[in-house]
Amino acid sequence: MSTEEGWSVAEDEQSGVSKDTGSGYCSSTGIYHSLIQLSDQQQIPTHPALDTATFVLSQFPHPDNAESKVALIDSVTNCQVTYAQLRYSIKSLAAGLHHGLGVQKGDVVFFLSPNSLLYPTICLAVLSIGAVLTTANPLNTAYEIAKQVQDSGAKLAIAAPEEVNKLAPTGVPTLTTTRSFGENTLSVEELIEGSDPSMAPQIQFLQTDTAAVLYSSGTTGVSKGVILTHANFISIMTLLMWSVDVTSAKDDVYLCFIPMFHIYGLAFFGLGLFCKGTTIVLMPKFDFQAMLDAIKTHKISNIPAVPPVILRLVKFTGKGDLSSLRRVSSGAAPLSKQVADRFREKYPWVELRPGYGLTETCGGTSFFRLDDQAKLCPSSVGQLIPSFSAKVVDVETGHPLPPYREGELWLKSPTVMKAYLGNDEATAATIDSDGWLHTGDLCYFDKDGFLYIVDRIKELIKHNGYQVAPAELEALLLSHPNIMDAAVIPVEDEEAGQIPMAYVVRATDSELTEEQIIQFIAGQVAPYKKVRKVGFINAIPRSAAGKILRKQLVTQTQQLVSRL
Numbered sequence: 001m002s003t004e005e006g007w008s009v010a011e012d013e014q015s016g017v018s019k020d021t022g023s024g025y026c027s028s029t030g031i032y033h034s035l036i037q038l039s040d041q042q043q044i045p046t047h048p049a050l051d052t053a054t055f056v057l058s059q060f061p062h063p064d065n066a067e068s069k070v071a072l073i074d075s076v077t078n079c080q081v082t083y084a085q086l087r088y089s090i091k092s093l094a095a096g097l098h099h100g101l102g103v104q105k106g107d108v109v110f111f112l113s114p115n116s117l118l119y120p121t122i123c124l125a126v127l128s129i130g131a132v133l134t135t136a137n138p139l140n141t142a143y144e145i146a147k148q149v150q151d152s153g154a155k156l157a158i159a160a161p162e163e164v165n166k167l168a169p170t171g172v173p174t175l176t177t178t179r180s181f182g183e184n185t186l187s188v189e190e191l192i193e194g195s196d197p198s199m200a201p202q203i204q205f206l207q208t209d210t211a212a213v214l215y216s217s218g219t220t221g222v223s224k225g226v227i228l229t230h231a232n233f234i235s236i237m238t239l240l241m242w243s244v245d246v247t248s249a250k251d252d253v254y255l256c257f258i259p260m261f262h263i264y265g266l267a268f269f270g271l272g273l274f275c276k277g278t279t280i281v282l283m284p285k286f287d288f289q290a291m292l293d294a295i296k297t298h299k300i301s302n303i304p305a306v307p308p309v310i311l312r313l314v315k316f317t318g319k320g321d322l323s324s325l326r327r328v329s330s331g332a333a334p335l336s337k338q339v340a341d342r343f344r345e346k347y348p349w350v351e352l353r354p355g356y357g358l359t360e361t362c363g364g365t366s367f368f369r370l371d372d373q374a375k376l377c378p379s380s381v382g383q384l385i386p387s388f389s390a391k392v393v394d395v396e397t398g399h400p401l402p403p404y405r406e407g408e409l410w411l412k413s414p415t416v417m418k419a420y421l422g423n424d425e426a427t428a429a430t431i432d433s434d435g436w437l438h439t440g441d442l443c444y445f446d447k448d449g450f451l452y453i454v455d456r457i458k459e460l461i462k463h464n465g466y467q468v469a470p471a472e473l474e475a476l477l478l479s480h481p482n483i484m485d486a487a488v489i490p491v492e493d494e495e496a497g498q499i500p501m502a503y504v505v506r507a508t509d510s511e512l513t514e515e516q517i518i519q520f521i522a523g524q525v526a527p528y529k530k531v532r533k534v535g536f537i538n539a540i541p542r543s544a545a546g547k548i549l550r551k552q553l554v555t556q557t558q559q560l561v562s563r564l
C-alpha cells in the first residue's frame with residue numbers, strides 16, 4: 001500500500017508485524033525512513049562526473065533573463081550582483097586562480113572573511129577548479145587560525161583585508177578579498193578584473209572528490225576537519241531546492257546574517273539558494289537594528305535564523321515593520337517551546353520552522369514541510385528530509401528503539417561526510433562500518449515521524465549557535481601555572497543558549513581570581529569560546545577511568561543556581 005507521500009506501508013508476510021508505520025519506523029530493521037520521497041524531477045543527480053559548481057551554475061536562471069535577476073544585495077552599501085555578474089566573476093576568478101596563481105585540483109584554499117558579496121563567488125570559483133575549500137570564523141585568534149591552516153594543509157589563503165595579519169605568521173601566500181590600499185597584496189577583485197572568464201579551466205571531477213573541509217568538534221574533543229565531497233554538496237543542494245519548492249519560497253527575498261563559514265550559511269547562502277534563482281540580502285555583520293532596517297527596506301520575506309535572534313525578536317518592543325516577513329527557520333541550536341510559542345503569538349503571520357542539522361551531514365537533516373505541523377509539534381525539529389534514514393539507539397544496550405523511546409540519533413544519507421581529516425580514530429568513533437553517523441544527540445521520534453532532540457550526549461557547548469569544545473578550554477586552563485585541574489561545562493543562558501563555565505582546582509596557596517581566569521582564556525580564544533563563569537572546587541569529579549564526570553558538575557551547578 002502506498003501513502004500519499006509515496007512511503008510504502010507493508011505487512012511482513014511471515015510475522016504479520018506491521019513493518020512501516022506512520023512514523024516511518026520498520027520494526028524488523030529498527031530503521032526510521034523518511035516519510036517523503038522526491039519526485040522524478042527532484043531526484044539527487046547521480047552522474048559520477050558532476051561537481052558542485054557545475055551543478056549550481058546549471059541551475060542559475062536562464063541566461064536570457066539572467067542579466068536582470070538580482071542574486072545578492074549588500075544591506076549596507078546597497079550594491080547589487082546579478083546572476084550574470086555572479087557567473088562572470090566565478091568563471092573569471094576560476095581562470096585567475098588556476099592560470100594566474102597555479103592553483104591545482106586538490107590544493108586546499110583557506111578562506112577567512114565575514115559575509116560579503118564576494119563570498120559565494122570565492123567559494124564557487126575555488127570549488128570549480130577542483131581545489132578544496134576550508135573556511136574559518138574571522139573572530140578566531142591568530143593561534144586558532146594557524147592550527148586550522150596547518151591541519152588542513154592550506155596552499156593558499158584568501159582573507160578580508162582586516163584579517164590578513166592573522167595569516168602572516170603561517171607563511172601561506174595570501175590574497176585579500178578586496179583591494180587593500182597600502183598593502184602590496186593582490187586581491188580577488190583585481191584577479192577577477194584581470195582574468196578572462198572564457199579561460200576558466202575544464203577540470204575532470206568525480207562526485208566522490210573532496211570539495212571542502214569544514215571544522216566541527218564532532219561528538220568529543222577539539223575541532224576536526226569534516227571532509228565533504230561534491231556528492232555531499234550536490235545532495236544537500238538538491239534537498240534544499242526541494243525544501244524551497246514545498247514551502248513555496250522560490251520568490252521569497254532572503255536575509256543572510258548567519259555566517260557563510262559554517263555549513264548552515266554556506267549551504268543556504270554560499271551555494272544552495274542560487275539554484276532556485278532567489279534574491280539574497282546580505283548583512284556583513286549581525287546587528288539587531290540593522291536587521292530590522294534591512295527587513296523593512298528590502299521587504300524581506302524569509303530568514304534562516306538561529307534561536308538567539310528569534311528570542312531577540314520575541315523580546316523586541318520598539319518600532320519596526322516586519323509585515324513583509326513570511327517565513328523564519330531556526331537551526332544551529334535548540335529553540336525552546338516557550339520562545340517558539342511566544343514568537344508565533346507575537347508574529348502570527350510568520351511561519352516558524354525549527355530544523356536540525358550538522359556539519360557532518362553537510363547541513364539540514366530534518367524539516368517541517370507544513371507550518372501547521374510545526375505549530376502542532378512546537379518542541380520537534382520536524383521530520384527526516386528525503387533520502388535520510390535514522391536509528392534511535394539505546395545508549396546502554398546498543399539496540400534500536402521504536403517511537404517515543406529515547407536514544408542516540410544515528411543518521412544515514414548521501415550527505416553524510418566522508419571522514420574527519422587525518423583522524424581515523426575520530427572517524428571510526430563517528431561513522432560505523434555500516435555507514436551510520438553517530439550524532440551524539442539524544443532524541444526520539446513520535447508516531448508521525450516527528451523528531452525531538454532532547455539532550456546532548458556529546459561533550460559540546462552551544463553558544464549563540466557556535467560550538468565550544470570543553471576539552472579545548474580545559475587544555476588552555478591546565479596550561480596556567482596556578483591551575484592544577486579544570487573542567488568546563490555548559491550553563492544555560494536565556495540569550496546565548498549556553499555559556500561555558502569552568503570549575504578550577506587552584507594550586508596550593510594560589511589566590512587566582514575568577515576575573516584573572518576569565519581574562520587568561522579570553523586572550524587566547526575567539527569571543528564565543530570565552531569562559532564566562534568560574535567556580536572553585538577542591539577536586540574535579542572523575543570516573544575510575546579518569547573521565548570528567550561533567551553531568552555531575554552540571555547537576556551540582558543547577559542545584560546551586562536554583563537555591564540562589
Ligand SMILES: CC(C)(COP(=O)(O)OP(=O)(O)OC[C@H]1O[C@@H](n2cnc3c(N)ncnc32)[C@H](O)[C@@H]1OP(=O)(O)O)[C@@H](O)C(=O)NCCC(=O)NCCSC(=O)/C=C/c1ccc(O)cc1
Binds near residue numbers: 257286359
Ligand atoms: C547572529 C548571532 C546569533 C549573534 O551575532 P552577534 O551578536 O554579533 O554575536 P557573535 O556571536 O557573532 O559575536 C560574539 C562576540 O564577538 C565579539 N565581536 C564581534 N565582532 C568582533 C570583532 N570584529 N572583533 C572582536 N570581537 C568581535 C562581540 O563583541 C561578542 O563578544 P562578547 O560580548 O564577549 O560575546 C551569531 O552568533 C550567529 O550568527 N550565530 C550562528 C552561528 C551558526 O551559524 N552556526 C551554525 C553551525 S552549523 C549548524 O549547526 C547547522 C545547522 C543547520 C540546521 C538546519 C538546516 O536546515 C541546516 C543547517
